[in-house]
Amino acid sequence: MLNLRLYMLQRITALLMAPLVLGHIAVMIYAIQGGLTAAEILGRTKGSVAWFAFYGLFVVAISIHGAIGMRVVMYEWAGFKGKWLEAFTYSLGFLLLIIGARAVWAVTFA
Amino acid sequence: MSDTNNKVIVKIQRGTAEKQEMASFDVPLHSNQTVLDLVSWVQQNEDPTLSYRFACRVGMCGSCAMMVNGVPRWTCRTHISKVLHRGEITIAPLQNLPVIKDLAVDMDPFFDKWIAAEGVHHSGRTRDDDIEMVDETSASRLEANSGIECINCSVCYAACDTVRNNPDFLGPAALQRAWTLLNDVKDEGRQSILDAVSGKGGCHNCHSIGSCTAFCPNELDPMSAIAGLKRETTKHFWRGGKSC
Amino acid sequence: MKHLNTSKTSKAHPLWLSHILHRLSGIGLSLFLPFHFLILALAMTNPDRLDQFLQITESPAVKFAEFGLVFLLAIHMFGGLRLMALEWLPWRPAQKTLAALAVSMSFFIAGIFFLKAI
Numbered sequence: 438m439l440n441l442r443l444y445m446l447q448r449i450t451a452l453l454m455a456p457l458v459l460g461h462i463a464v465m466i467y468a469i470q471g472g473l474t475a476a477e478i479l480g481r482t483k484g485s486v487a488w489f490a491f492y493g494l495f496v497v498a499i500s501i502h503g504a505i506g507m508r509v510v511m512y513e514w515a516g517f518k519g520k521w522l523e524a525f526t527y528s529l530g531f532l533l534l535i536i537g538a539r540a541v542w543a544v545t546f547a
Numbered sequence: 548m549s550d551t552n553n554k555v556i557v558k559i560q561r562g563t564a565e566k567q568e569m570a571s572f573d574v575p576l577h578s579n580q581t582v583l584d585l586v587s588w589v590q591q592n593e594d595p596t597l598s599y600r601f602a603c604r605v606g607m608c609g610s611c612a613m614m615v616n617g618v619p620r621w622t623c624r625t626h627i628s629k630v631l632h633r634g635e636i637t638i639a640p641l642q643n644l645p646v647i648k649d650l651a652v653d654m655d656p657f658f659d660k661w662i663a664a665e666g667v668h669h670s671g672r673t674r675d676d677d678i679e680m681v682d683e684t685s686a687s688r689l690e691a692n693s694g695i696e697c698i699n700c701s702v703c704y705a706a707c708d709t710v711r712n713n714p715d716f717l718g719p720a721a722l723q724r725a726w727t728l729l730n731d732v733k734d735e736g737r738q739s740i741l742d743a744v745s746g747k748g749g750c751h752n753c754h755s756i757g758s759c760t761a762f763c764p765n766e767l768d769p770m771s772a773i774a775g776l777k778r779e780t781t782k783h784f785w786r787g788g789k790s791c
Numbered sequence: 792m793k794h795l796n797t798s799k800t801s802k803a804h805p806l807w808l809s810h811i812l813h814r815l816s817g818i819g820l821s822l823f824l825p826f827h828f829l830i831l832a833l834a835m836t837n838p839d840r841l842d843q844f845l846q847i848t849e850s851p852a853v854k855f856a857e858f859g860l861v862f863l864l865a866i867h868m869f870g871g872l873r874l875m876a877l878e879w880l881p882w883r884p885a886q887k888t889l890a891a892l893a894v895s896m897s898f899f900i901a902g903i904f905f906l907k908a909i
Contacts, residue, residue, distance in 0.1 A: 444751035513712035540828040543835030757806035
């Protein structure tokens with residue numbers, strides 16, 4: 438259930454996230470060497486504008502991309518239509534955005 | 548397979564849009580039979596009330612398209628050796644279209660979407676103007692040519708999972724036609740075509756599953772045509788064109 | 792593009808499989824993400840609880856699940872990039888599928904290697 442605008446948003450966020458995904462996985466591989474602790478994570482990310490920007494952008498992009506992707510799934514496989522479809526799309530988008538932003542905040546400037 | 552004492556068990560979906568059921572028939576097996584031969588035999592020898600369509604029976608008109616073992620085909624061009632499975636064949640009406648009776652479906656939605664995709668010639672010149680010359684070697688003409696042999700048989704429409712799950716989706720055939728017109732120098736309806744294929748049933752709903760191209764009996768490639776539409780509408784998007 | 796004139800009783804041709812994998816991996820990732828975000832936010836509200844979770848992630852079962860997630864991500868991302876290449880670049884279809892396959896496989900292998908290295 439996509440028109441041109443939603444299609445472009447989906448594609449653009451996808452392209453935006455490609456380098457972010459690679460970066461995230463590289464960081465994870467590095468981070469999990471020798472076990473992982475909260476202190477170790479926070480030691481890296483606390484107070485960092487760079488990490489805030491990186492993961493902040495990631496969260497915004499995934500909120501849009503995931504919401505649009507699941508919109509199509511709910512329409513094609515679960516038969517959601519009209520205002521229910523819109524409500525679902527925005528709800529999922531905002532849910533991901535809010536708890537994602539909260540997580541980013543938790544490890545940077547909380 | 549040339550022993551005429553052998554029989555084929557032919558299962559045919561009967562009924563109307565409200566109620567369908569499978570009926571089974573034993574049809575004599577011959578060495579050279581198409582699926583259409585089987586259906587015709589049933590109607591001529593077993594049950595004259597069986598409704599089905601065919602016309603040319605030589606693979607030109609597309610009227611005989613049906614689901615054979617779950618796959619859309621031209622039945623006149625399907626030799627039974629290719630689809631016989633343990634002596635059985637299952638035949639059903641084309642998917643994604645409303646059933647009228649037995650194997651005959653209502654083609655109206657297919658053609659309505661053809662029109663909705665602006666698959667109609669948009670002329671601008673009059674008899675007093677010069678004829679627009681077509682360069683047969685140009686890239687856009689070659690693109691158009693690769694899609695114009697569509698005979699509206701609806702096999703691609705029946706094969707498409709996105710058509711099945713998305714009632715608004717215009718479908719591969721209609722979108723392919725829109726693409727051929729977009730590449731036709733004589734067609735002056737560019738903007739209306741781009742708008743028509745950018746709406747909620749437009750080309751952007753295609754997931755490039757490719758069943759259309761895989762099953763087209765004329766070996767056309769609607770999936771690539773739709774990709775072309777996506778490229779064109781994307782370019783338009785960046786140039787601030789309409790169609791939201 | 793291969794045209795299927797042989798008897799196929801299903802529509803499970805290669806591009807269809809690619810589509811279904813892309814869709815299922817997307818759904819899987821969407822279901823996983825909220826949990827990921829909620830657990831990570833424990834760094835702010837309850838760091839000890841987060842440390843407990845992180846210790847659990849040392850177990851082989853979780854390592855395997857993590858690898859599964861990375862794999863889902865690889866499938867989804869490379870499948871998506873393949874789709875965009877098919878739509879926007881003037882490549883022939885067969886090359887694109889092969890390209891994506893190659894990249895995806897190498898990612899898979901790299902993923903295993905690195906996760907095993909820890």
